[in-house]
Amino acid sequence: MTTPPKSNGPIIAVDGLSVGFRSRAGAWLPVLRDITLSVGAGESIGLVGESGSGKSTLALAMMGYLKTGLHVLGGRVDFSGIDMFAQDRQSLEKVRGGRLALIPQNSGQSLAPNLRVGAQIGEALRLHSALPEARHAARVLDLLNQVRLPDPASIARRYPHELSGGQQQRVAIAMALAGEPEALLLDEPTTGLDVTTQAHILELLRDLARETGMAMVYVSHDLGAIARVCDRVAVMYAGEVVLEGTAAQVLRDPSHPYARGLLASIPKLSDVCLPRALDGRPPPPGGAGDGCAFVARCAIATERCMVDRPDLSRLADGAKTRCHLPQQVRSIPLSGERNAQQRQLPAELSLSLGDLAISYARPGFFDRLTGRDTTKVATVEGIDIVLRQGETLGLVGESGSGKSTILKSIAGLLPPLHGQIALRGQDDLPPRVEDRSAKHLRDVQLIFQNPDESLNPRQTIAQILAQPLKLYFGLSGQALIARTTALLAQVRLGAHYLDRLPSQLSGGEKQRIAVARAFAAQPELVLCDEITSALDVSVQAAVLELLDDLRRENGTSYIFVSHDLAVVKALSDRVAVLYQGRLCEIGPTVDVYGPTAHPYTEVLLGAVLEPDPDFVPSLSASDVVELSPPARGCPFQRRCPKRLGAICDQTAPPPKTFAAGHTIWCHRDDLAAPQLS
Amino acid sequence: MAVTSTYRRAGPVQRFWGVIKDICSRPSGAIGLALVFAHIALALIGPFIVPYEYTAMNAAQMLSQPSAAHWLGTDHLGRDTLTRTLLGGREAILVTGIATPLAVLWGGLVGVFFGLVGGRVDDVLMRIVDAFLSLPWILKMLVLIVTFGTGIEVLIPTLAFFYGIPVIRIARAATHDVVARDFVQAARARGHGRFTIIWQELLPNVRDALLVEGAMRWSWMLLAFSSLSFLGFGVSPPTPDWGLMIADARGFMSFSPWGVIAPMIGLSSLIIGINLSADALAKALGIDRAQKAPV
Numbered sequence: 001m002t003t004p005p006k007s008n009g010p011i012i013a014v015d016g017l018s019v020g021f022r023s024r025a026g027a028w029l030p031v032l033r034d035i036t037l038s039v040g041a042g043e044s045i046g047l048v049g050e051s052g053s054g055k056s057t058l059a060l061a062m063m064g065y066l067k068t069g070l071h072v073l074g075g076r077v078d079f080s081g082i083d084m085f086a087q088d089r090q091s092l093e094k095v096r097g098g099r100l101a102l103i104p105q106n107s108g109q110s111l112a113p114n115l116r117v118g119a120q121i122g123e124a125l126r127l128h129s130a131l132p133e134a135r136h137a138a139r140v141l142d143l144l145n146q147v148r149l150p151d152p153a154s155i156a157r158r159y160p161h162e163l164s165g166g167q168q169q170r171v172a173i174a175m176a177l178a179g180e181p182e183a184l185l186l187d188e189p190t191t192g193l194d195v196t197t198q199a200h201i202l203e204l205l206r207d208l209a210r211e212t213g214m215a216m217v218y219v220s221h222d223l224g225a226i227a228r229v230c231d232r233v234a235v236m237y238a239g240e241v242v243l244e245g246t247a248a249q250v251l252r253d254p255s256h257p258y259a260r261g262l263l264a265s266i267p268k269l270s271d272v273c274l275p276r277a278l279d280g281r282p283p284p285p286g287g288a289g290d291g292c293a294f295v296a297r298c299a300i301a302t303e304r305c306m307v308d309r310p311d312l313s314r315l316a317d318g319a320k321t322r323c324h325l326p327q328q329v330r331s332i333p334l335s336g337e338r339n340a341q342q343r344q345l346p347a348e349l350s351l352s353l354g355d356l357a358i359s360y361a362r363p364g365f366f367d368r369l370t371g372r373d374t375t376k377v378a379t380v381e382g383i384d385i386v387l388r389q390g391e392t393l394g395l396v397g398e399s400g401s402g403k404s405t406i407l408k409s410i411a412g413l414l415p416p417l418h419g420q421i422a423l424r425g426q427d428d429l430p431p432r433v434e435d436r437s438a439k440h441l442r443d444v445q446l447i448f449q450n451p452d453e454s455l456n457p458r459q460t461i462a463q464i465l466a467q468p469l470k471l472y473f474g475l476s477g478q479a480l481i482a483r484t485t486a487l488l489a490q491v492r493l494g495a496h497y498l499d500r501l502p503s504q505l506s507g508g509e510k511q512r513i514a515v516a517r518a519f520a521a522q523p524e525l526v527l528c529d530e531i532t533s534a535l536d537v538s539v540q541a542a543v544l545e546l547l548d549d550l551r552r553e554n555g556t557s558y559i560f561v562s563h564d565l566a567v568v569k570a571l572s573d574r575v576a577v578l579y580q581g582r583l584c585e586i587g588p589t590v591d592v593y594g595p596t597a598h599p600y601t602e603v604l605l606g607a608v609l610e611p612d613p614d615f616v617p618s619l620s621a622s623d624v625v626e627l628s629p630p631a632r633g634c635p636f637q638r639r640c641p642k643r644l645g646a647i648c649d650q651t652a653p654p655p656k657t658f659a660a661g662h663t664i665w666c667h668r669d670d671l672a673a674p675q676l677s
Numbered sequence: 678m679a680v681t682s683t684y685r686r687a688g689p690v691q692r693f694w695g696v697i698k699d700i701c702s703r704p705s706g707a708i709g710l711a712l713v714f715a716h717i718a719l720a721l722i723g724p725f726i727v728p729y730e731y732t733a734m735n736a737a738q739m740l741s742q743p744s745a746a747h748w749l750g751t752d753h754l755g756r757d758t759l760t761r762t763l764l765g766g767r768e769a770i771l772v773t774g775i776a777t778p779l780a781v782l783w784g785g786l787v788g789v790f791f792g793l794v795g796g797r798v799d800d801v802l803m804r805i806v807d808a809f810l811s812l813p814w815i816l817k818m819l820v821l822i823v824t825f826g827t828g829i830e831v832l833i834p835t836l837a838f839f840y841g842i843p844v845i846r847i848a849r850a851a852t853h854d855v856v857a858r859d860f861v862q863a864a865r866a867r868g869h870g871r872f873t874i875i876w877q878e879l880l881p882n883v884r885d886a887l888l889v890e891g892a893m894r895w896s897w898m899l900l901a902f903s904s905l906s907f908l909g910f911g912v913s914p915p916t917p918d919w920g921l922m923i924a925d926a927r928g929f930m931s932f933s934p935w936g937v938i939a940p941m942i943g944l945s946s947l948i949i950g951i952n953l954s955a956d957a958l959a960k961a962l963g964i965d966r967a968q969k970a971p972v
Contacts, residue, residue, distance in 0.1 A: 411866045433866060441868035453859035458881035467877070468867055521867070 009081075010038035011183050011215045012062050016075035019054075019061060020285070028073060029286030031057055033239045035075070036312070039183065044209050044216035046230035046247070048223060048262070050536040051507075052282060054239040059185045059219045063100060064092050080182060098128035098179035105188040107172035111160040117171050118144075118156030121178055128179030143174040148204055166197035166623055173204070183215040190225055194398040194563065197623040199607035202228045221536065223266060224609030227251050228617070235259045238282045238293040241312060245319030247613040253330070256321045257298045260332040265541040267566040268335075269593070269608055274570050276336035277545050278538035281506055292324070300328045336541070338548070345573065348389045349425040350557040351410070351525050356383040356419035358402070358409050358581070377631055378417055380405050380581035387525070390551060392558040394572030394589070396565055396604065400626075402581030403561040407527045410559070411446045412436055423524060442472045445518035449530040451510035455502040461488075461513055462498040468520040483520075490553075491516040491546060508539030512546065519550060528560045532567060544571055565608050569593055574661070577601045579636050580629035587662030596671055598664045599642040634667065642668060699961035706957025712950025720767045729757040731764050731917045740933045750935045752926060761917035762939040766947060768912045769919065772829055773898040776836040780898075781891035784841030788848025789879050793856055793871065803849070809842050814901065815908075822910050832911065836901065840894050844887070851886040855879055885962040892955035896948045903944055919944045 014037045020030040032054045039045050047055040060066065062077055064084030077084045079100055084092070096102075104110050112120060121140045125131060131139055144152035147170040160168055169189060176184055186205070190198040206229050209216050220226055226233055226247070233250040235243040235258065243256035254260050261278035268275075280297035283289070291306040292298070298305065304324055312322045323329060358380040380402040387393050395403045408414040410421055412433030421429045423443055430436050445468075448454035455464055465484040469475045475483055485495045491512040502510055511531060518526050528547070532540040548571065551558060562568050568575055569589055576586040577598060585598040592601060599621075606618035620641040629635045633649040640648065644667050653665045664671060700706035735755035743750045749758040791799045809817070817839055825831045855861060856879070864874050905911035906920030914921065919940035926936030 413862060413866055433868060436868065438868065441866075444866075446863065446866045448859040448863060450859065454863050456860045456878055456881065459877070463877075467864070467869070471867060471869060471873075517863075 010040050011080050012039040013078040018073040018075055019070050020073045021069045031239050031285050035241055039215045042213040044230045046226035046233040047219045048226055049236035053236040055219045055236045056187055059187055059217055063096055099182050101176035101181040102185045103172050103176050103189050105191055107168045113160055117158055121175050124175045124178035143177055147174045165193050169201055186218045188220050196607040199617045199619055200623045205229050223611035227611050227613045228609055238288055242322040249319040251611050255326045255329050256323050257329055257332055258294045264334050265538040267570040269566050273336040274338045274544055275541040277542035299332055300325055345391055346389050350389045351387040352422045353383050353385045354420035357381045357417040358405055359417050387557050390555045392560055392572045394568035394575040395561045396568050397578035401578040404529050407529050442521045443524040445521050445523040446527045447514050447518050447531045450534045451514045454514055457502055460499050472521050487516045487520055507535050511543055525557045528558055530562055582635040585664045591659050591662040596658050598666050599640050600636045696961045700957040703957045705953045709950045709953025712946055713954055716947045720770045723764045727760040727763050729760045731760050732915050740929055749939050752936050758935055758939050762943050765917045765919040765940055765943055769899055769902050772832050773902055776833045777895040777898055779837035780841035781844055781887055784844025785848040785887045788845040789852045789875055789883055792849040792852025806842055806845055827910055836898055840898050847890045851883045852879055855882045885964055889959045889964055896951040
């Protein structure tokens with residue numbers, strides 16, 4: 001199985017590579033600047049950076065591929081002695097997919113939807129393997145087994161849409177392995193997967209690298225994932241490698257200001273504080289000027305950094321950094337300092353949900369004729385939650401756990417089957433948004449995940465912000481302009497943004513506008529649906545800070561939905577854990593993240609990755625995706641690592657209260673045990 | 678008032694000139710737009726530059742070949758072909774120029790509304806649209822024209838009505854693309870009324886698709902109008918019209934071809950001009966027609 005390396009030299013050698021495009025004015029603008037990097041046999045190297053840093057462009061350049069419009073401005077890329085940019089198409093095709101394979105971010109889109117998975121892997125074998133045709137079928141099963149898919153024979157006969165996201169990613173890895181590659185390029189392979197699935201895929205990649213001796217280039221914005229699979233890490237900023245070293249050197253105590261800022265902006269489970277935001281944004285291609293590209297955002301920049309571009313110089317410990325002041329760098333802190341939980345909360349209620357049940361199933365024509373009940377197993381059921389004024393409730397769970405569904409119901413976009421939604425304890429909200437009074441509508445505001453989708457691309461920021469102001473307060477003229485300007489100031493943006501279109505703003509600025517639009521209504525309750533998951537980590541930290549400021553100023557309550565447990569921990573006063581639309585656990589943040597936990601919470605917490613090379617996630621349950629909740633018993637019965645037996649399948653678990661307000665729905669009695677020891 | 682003056686910078690006027698500049702920067706767009714403007718200019722000033730009266734007959738020179746006096750010869754009544762060709766587009770441009778915006782307007786509004794409402798109302802409407810589209814257009818037109826008579830006051834509403842029906846489908850499909858997006862959900866959650874959502878959220882996003890569709894409809898409507906004239910249901914003699922001229926001259930095509938060729942060039946140059954402009958407009962607005970299935 002092992003492919004012996006051809007020589008002792010590096011498998012991929014990038015030497016002084018610069019890549020750029022020509023602007024409308026005719027100038028060459030670099031996207032990659034002077035990159036020198038080598039990947040040895042069996043080595044795995046991580047490329048980290050924010051969006052636009054050039055990490056994907058570099059990975060694709062290693063395949064000899066550039067997106068249309070990009071040109072090599074200098075330097076070269078060698079793959080085991082082959083100059084990749086000097087090859088014609090045919091010789092490139094021999095290398096790509098066979099000796100050098102790529103695993104893309106969204107394999108659901110790179111698999112052909114009309115071919116069975118087995119046939120697609122078979123095609124990869126036909127193109128890139130020397131194996132005789134007769135043995136292909138057996139090899140396909142072999143490969144599926146190697147990526148640890150259960151029951152390979154049945155998987156091979158399925159179409160891509162019959163597989164879950166994690167399984168699709170495994171199939172993509174199996175296809176890449178078909179040609180027994182010497183090197184594997186992975187472009188954000190676990191982004192968009194659930195935490196548990198991501199942890200399992202990363203374990204698989206680690207093991208594969210060890211078994212086959214492949215070199216790996218792992219592109220990701222997620223330092224936790226990088227820490228788990230990579231020996232060496234290169235941090236990229238504005239098209240340059242700014243720091244390169246072993247995983248420990250880069251992730252523990254990095255000697256570049258950008259890497260330190262990036263590390264501080266990541267919310268970690270071990271932190272009690274909000275992450276520290278990294279202000280500003282990277283320069284556009286060609287906008288870096290003569291000095292250091294990071295100078296505008298650097299806390300320790302001097303006169304020299306403005307005019308003199310630092311070289312990638314080797315430090316005493318062997319790491320390479322592109323900084324003039326590697327000694328002073330240590331003064332930049334690696335974690336935040338603001339504690340989001342230290343607030344006095346009033347006792348008044350903000351929102352109460354009583355026995356809420358929601359179903360997407362709508363009775364069909366015949367069901368209505370025969371009066372058959374099609375809503376036996378509701379998507380979401382038995383949600384009893386009370387939220388105090390100014391409190392932040394985090395909703396966590398894997399995709400399909402009903403988090404966003406509950407928010408839609410509260411906002412009136414999806415009427416529940418039954419149950420009660422009440423504001424301030426007694427003010428019942430009508431289930432449909434059309435029936436709600438202006439006061440109700442104003443009180444509940446919703447912020448969406450992706451600001452590109454939630455802001456109308458044809459409206460200026462002034463028009464976007466004016467909508468709630470006109471609708472709820474009837475503002476116009478001078479008062480309207482004054483209020484929109486004040487709103488922009490609240491989200492730390494200047495008045496010059498008013499006449500811009502959303503496409504002229506960065507991702508973080510767009511999300512700030514979405515936040516400002518919600519706060520324009522002066523709401524009682526703001527529903528945040530994964531609002532930071534489409535943003536870069538440094539921007540995410542800034543949005544979290546903003547949300548914290550706004551709730552301190554306005555006393556607003558939040559329901560904060562996220563799949564990222566560390567983000568939820570940083571901001572929430574209380575946390576509710578959902579599985580298959582049922583509550584598993586709810587309680588104060590410290591208790592839910594504490595030792596007494598529902599088995600599902602334990603599974604989730606175990607899969608969270610920390611940006612630390614020595615951190616080992618504990619994977620106690622399979623990452624199988626369930627499409628519908630079981631009809632009876634505990635919702636988590638099929639995946640639970642601590643299953644008791646028949647009682648879990650038959651009886652819905654009773655709520656058990658541990659500390660004040662900390663409730664767990666589980667049959668087990670020994671959940672509290674670790675707390676005593 | 679520094680703040681209000683900045684609103685104007687990204688305003689619609691700016692965008693309009695930006696799009697025009699973009700169209701002109703493409704060779705096909707520049708040619709197309711030049712052809713369309715030449716035709717419109719000719720329609721406006723034609724009567725003042727033609728060498729003869731379009732009704733002036735010359736019995737001594739029927740069906741004559743091109744000469745110094747008659748550059749494109751004469752027709753079977755001895756009328757100057759050049760004069761009649763230069764004036765032959767006026768009726769067509771006037772009728773279709775009014776009917777096209779009307780068609781796009783009513784078809785677009787109906788389509789956007791039902792795209793937003795959806796459900797059973799939408800289903801029923803679409804079946805009615807299908808029923809209309811399944812009939813040959815010329816049959817539908819002739820029924821109305823025979824009932825109400827020819828003339829601009831009948832032709833404009835008739836063309837606008839029938840050419841608005843396919844626009845409903847385009848507008849509805851474009852609306853479906855937009856309705857599913859979060860900003861429409863956000864507007865619903867805020868509690869905006871249906872018409873505010875159509876006006877502020879949907880129309881600005883559907884407008885571009887409708888503009889391009891309208892440009893294409895214009896060229897099809899010109900063909901339809903000329904066909905009606907050719908059949909004798911459009912413009913009545915002696916008013917010059919390309920369709921009518923082709924109908925009159927086709928009997929003498931073998932020995933006097935200019936009587937057919939000249940109006941053909943007139944009609945096709947306008948249609949080609951419109952089509953080229955429409956394609957360039959689509960590219961300037963970022964809608965690539967080539968990627969969309971024809972409806």
